[in-house]
Amino acid sequence: MTAGYGQFTALWDVSLRVDSGEAVAVVGPNGAGKTTLLRVISGLIAPRAGALTFDGATLTGLPAHQVVAHGIAHVPEGRRLFPMLTVADNLKMGAFLPGARARFTESLERVYTLFPVLAERRAQRAGSMSGGEQQMLAIGRALMSRPKIILLDEPSMGLAPVMVFRLFDLIRRVREEGYTILVVEQNVRQVLKLVDRAYLLEVGRIRMEGRAAELSEQDFVRKAYMGV
Amino acid sequence: MTPGRIAAAVVLAVLLLQPLIPLGPYRQYVLHVTLQIFIWSFIGGAWSLMGRFGLVSLGHGAFLGIGAYATVLLWNFYGVTPWLGAVVGMVAASLAAVVVGLPCFRFRVVGHYFGLVTLAVGEVVRLLIIAERDWTDGSLGLTLRSAGGDSLWAIQFGNKQVFYYGSLVVFLIGLWIWHRVDHSMTRSALEAIGEDETAAASVGIRVTRFKLGITVLSAALTALGGSLYAQAIAYVNPETLSGIGVSLKIVFAVVLGGMYSLLGPLVGTALTTALAEGLRILFGLKLLGMADTIYGLLLIVFIIFLPEGIYGSIRAALQRRAARAAPGASVSAKVPA
Amino acid sequence: MSIDPIFLVEAAVNGVLLGGVIALLALGLNLIFGVLDIVWIAYVDLVMLCMYAIYFLVTVHGWPIWGAAIVSLAVGAVLGVGVHLLIISPILTSPPINQLLATGGLLFFVQSAATLFWSTDHRSVRLSLPSWEIGGIFIPATRLIPFAISILAVIALYLFLTRTYIGTAIRAVSQDREAMSLMGASPQRIYVVTSAVGGLMAGLAGALLIFQYAVHPFFGGQFGPLTFMVCVLGGLGNMVGAFVASFIMSEVIAVGGVVMSTEMGYVIAFVIFIVMMFVRPGGILAKRQ
Numbered sequence: 023m024t025a026g027y028g029q030f031t032a033l034w035d036v037s038l039r040v041d042s043g044e045a046v047a048v049v050g051p052n053g054a055g056k057t058t059l060l061r062v063i064s065g066l067i068a069p070r071a072g073a074l075t076f077d078g079a080t081l082t083g084l085p086a087h088q089v090v091a092h093g094i095a096h097v098p099e100g101r102r103l104f105p106m107l108t109v110a111d112n113l114k115m116g117a118f119l120p121g122a123r124a125r126f127t128e129s130l131e132r133v134y135t136l137f138p139v140l141a142e143r144r145a146q147r148a149g150s151m152s153g154g155e156q157q158m159l160a161i162g163r164a165l166m167s168r169p170k171i172i173l174l175d176e177p178s179m180g181l182a183p184v185m186v187f188r189l190f191d192l193i194r195r196v197r198e199e200g201y202t203i204l205v206v207e208q209n210v211r212q213v214l215k216l217v218d219r220a221y222l223l224e225v226g227r228i229r230m231e232g233r234a235a236e237l238s239e240q241d242f243v244r245k246a247y248m249g250v
Numbered sequence: 251m252t253p254g255r256i257a258a259a260v261v262l263a264v265l266l267l268q269p270l271i272p273l274g275p276y277r278q279y280v281l282h283v284t285l286q287i288f289i290w291s292f293i294g295g296a297w298s299l300m301g302r303f304g305l306v307s308l309g310h311g312a313f314l315g316i317g318a319y320a321t322v323l324l325w326n327f328y329g330v331t332p333w334l335g336a337v338v339g340m341v342a343a344s345l346a347a348v349v350v351g352l353p354c355f356r357f358r359v360v361g362h363y364f365g366l367v368t369l370a371v372g373e374v375v376r377l378l379i380i381a382e383r384d385w386t387d388g389s390l391g392l393t394l395r396s397a398g399g400d401s402l403w404a405i406q407f408g409n410k411q412v413f414y415y416g417s418l419v420v421f422l423i424g425l426w427i428w429h430r431v432d433h434s435m436t437r438s439a440l441e442a443i444g445e446d447e448t449a450a451a452s453v454g455i456r457v458t459r460f461k462l463g464i465t466v467l468s469a470a471l472t473a474l475g476g477s478l479y480a481q482a483i484a485y486v487n488p489e490t491l492s493g494i495g496v497s498l499k500i501v502f503a504v505v506l507g508g509m510y511s512l513l514g515p516l517v518g519t520a521l522t523t524a525l526a527e528g529l530r531i532l533f534g535l536k537l538l539g540m541a542d543t544i545y546g547l548l549l550i551v552f553i554i555f556l557p558e559g560i561y562g563s564i565r566a567a568l569q570r571r572a573a574r575a576a577p578g579a580s581v582s583a584k585v586p587a
Numbered sequence: 588m589s590i591d592p593i594f595l596v597e598a599a600v601n602g603v604l605l606g607g608v609i610a611l612l613a614l615g616l617n618l619i620f621g622v623l624d625i626v627w628i629a630y631v632d633l634v635m636l637c638m639y640a641i642y643f644l645v646t647v648h649g650w651p652i653w654g655a656a657i658v659s660l661a662v663g664a665v666l667g668v669g670v671h672l673l674i675i676s677p678i679l680t681s682p683p684i685n686q687l688l689a690t691g692g693l694l695f696f697v698q699s700a701a702t703l704f705w706s707t708d709h710r711s712v713r714l715s716l717p718s719w720e721i722g723g724i725f726i727p728a729t730r731l732i733p734f735a736i737s738i739l740a741v742i743a744l745y746l747f748l749t750r751t752y753i754g755t756a757i758r759a760v761s762q763d764r765e766a767m768s769l770m771g772a773s774p775q776r777i778y779v780v781t782s783a784v785g786g787l788m789a790g791l792a793g794a795l796l797i798f799q800y801a802v803h804p805f806f807g808g809q810f811g812p813l814t815f816m817v818c819v820l821g822g823l824g825n826m827v828g829a830f831v832a833s834f835i836m837s838e839v840i841a842v843g844g845v846v847m848s849t850e851m852g853y854v855i856a857f858v859i860f861i862v863m864m865f866v867r868p869g870g871i872l873a874k875r876q
Contacts, residue, residue: 066765086769096769098766105762163770363819370812370860370861381850538703542702543696546699
């Protein structure tokens with residue numbers, strides 16, 4: 023894909039693939055274009071060139087609400103919860119799609135089991151929750167649409183280190199439920215422990231890709247991104 | 251002498267000599283219509299000083315009414331010469347602009363909010379005029395007290411020719427002011443503000459000061475236009491000179507012609523006046539409201555399809571053509587903020 | 588100036604009764620603004636059209652009142668959707684000035700077309716309904732019933748927005764449009780529904796107003812500016828604020844109208860509004876940024 027904002031091109035000829043059941047990470051420094059990448063996939067930005075295929079269907083250029091209908095759920099950067107709606111209402115909105123609404127109770131059960139703290143605070147306004155809780159709600163909301171793949175944009179952003187551990191644990195559990203995951207992260211060390219494969223995105227281009235274990239062995243990755 | 255300059259000179263000559271063309275009984279009528287075109291173009295230009303920078307006022311009727319009624323009331327009741335009365339009107343309108351503008355700009359009231367606030371102000375003035383009917387005769391309107399013959403002191407003349415030239419001069423002054431603003435730092439500052447207020451403030455641009463400045467200028471000039479109108483027509487009425495109706499008419503004419511160009515307001519006003527007069531001749535008073543209905547429809551259509559107005563769109567198209575022909579040349583297309 | 592206190596009380600009561608219907612107008616306008624970020628300058632003129640519909644149905648075609656009222660609701664909803672699809676939709680991404688001018692142009696168009704078709708004559712629908720006297724003040728049923736209905740409508744709107752799925756979706760869109768599209772919700776669909784509901788409320792307001800006030804092409808000039816002031820006073824987009832502000836403004840106008848003159852009542856209300864801009868530009872219950 024090649025994509026950008028206005029006159030500015032953020033991604034140059036970026037290609038990646040995710041197989042069913044995999045967990046894949048995209049890492050790289052600030053401004054590399056990681057968020058742009060996810061926004062292009064979920065349909066919030068239209069690409070200038072390139073194609074997006076998912077589960078046999080071509081989704082290039084479709085608007086976001088149609089992309090979601092094909093099974094791609096996007097947990098955006100900064101969570102983007104509905105601050106004045108309660109936890110329960112946020113989750114309700116996650117199940118907007120007709121297919122999701124039909125299995126609403128079932129999905130809600132699942133989410134409450136995965137994230138018990140959400141069940142406790144179901145009547146609380148989303149805007150008044152802590153960062154970690156909000157992130158859980160954001161992921162739970164995405165799960166409500168019964169997606170095939172979940173895009174996570176910087177889930178650890180703004181969270182205390184203790185929360186980050188817990189969060190990645192939870193993401194691991196979500197993954198174990200069978201969801202395919204594409205996660206964009208700055209916390210390279212943590213995320214490489216979580217995923218199977220990873221891509222390194224720098225200044226809008228893929229610099230490197232490979233199995234997570236291999237990448238974390240690479241010297242320069244360790245020095246530049248893992249603080250070793 | 252560039253072709254543009256020659257054309258301008260020719261047009262100016264025509265405008266100056268037009269009143270001398272013998273048209274018999276139609277002479278006064280033509281003068282009446284053309285002088286109004288210049289007055290309303292002047293007012294439209296004053297509005298566009300704000301409009302082009304994103305400060306959309308839907309209440310310029312307030313300043314218009316203040317200017318007009320100040321002049322008429324001061325003359326009718328106190329014999330104050332309209333030369334002074336107009337100045338009073340301009341000062342009063344400027345004060346009103348500050349009273350309304352200061353809180354709005356300091357607290358970042360912009361866009362739709364600002365439009366609604368100005369709408370309120372326009373209506374307040376209209377209702378005040380009607381409410382003070384002991385002075386103003388309310389909705390009946392007020393006629394300028396006769397000075398008993400031609401008088402420069404009272405700015406009253408039997409022959410509309412004088413008002414024609416007066417309006418032309420005022421209009422040209424308005425063009426000059428517009429031109430000066432267009433080539434000033436104020437313009438760059440206001441365009442920066444229009445694009446991103448926070449960013450502009452962060453580089454040291456005194457946002458409130460600039461916005462307030464252009465608003466006061468716009469208000470004062472509009473009031474002047476109101477005073478001029480009152481003298482030329484010798485009759486004022488709250489419905490025609492304040493309130494949302496006239497505010498929208500001003501805006502419409504400017505948008506039709508193109509609010510980002512110097513002559514846009516003139517083109518728009520000329521077109522709307524021609525339309526109104528044409529319809530009046532065609533239908534008499536039978537189809538009351540036909541002209542305005544068409545205005546409204548055209549306004550909607552233009553906003554959707556030709557936001558730069560007729561004149562503005564033509565100019566932009568010509569500039570694009572010139573840019574394509576000479577790729578090295580710089581194009582200064584006015585892009586809506 | 589001595590005014591029998593009974594008249595002041597009566598004015599105060601009338602203010603409350605009027606406030607109910609103003610609240611309907613203000614909430615309808617706020618609903619649309621909250622979701623679309625666009626102010627329908629011509630909103631009250633749409634109310635005016637609904638009033639004409641009822642007028643003609645009842646006085647010319649002899650329809651029963653409740654039948655005409657239902658038609659008014661339908662007309663309102665249709666107008667709402669129509670305005671959105673024809674005028675708002677094409678300019679959703681245009682700068683605010685264009686949006687204001689488009690709905691302003693609509694106002695112009697509607698008022699002038701009404702003059703063209705129906706002349707400037709004031710038309711009213713006369714109902715002979717009782718007036719009740721309570722403690723010396725006269726409360727006509729033509730004011731009390733619309734008030735009661737408007738309060739019920741406000742409650743219904745509240746329930747719609749909080750208890751129904753689409754209502755919650757509307758609230759969600761007003762909080763974060765992009766996030767809602769990530770939920771699979773087509774923004775266009777939500778806009779259409781919102782416009783329909785806003786139009787429906789305009790239709791209801793029309794039904795409630797036609798029995799109290801005469802309709803004429805410039806009716807929008809009578810109630811429009813007031814509605815806008817109420818909305819801004821309460822904080823544009825703030826439903827609770829608009830509700831409260833409706834009654835404040837109505838009170839000032841009613842009492843001011845009795846103490847001075849009708850126009851001065853309005854002037855004072857507007858001046859209060861402008862003063863409030865200095866004090867609390869975000870609205871009296873400033874919540875929404």
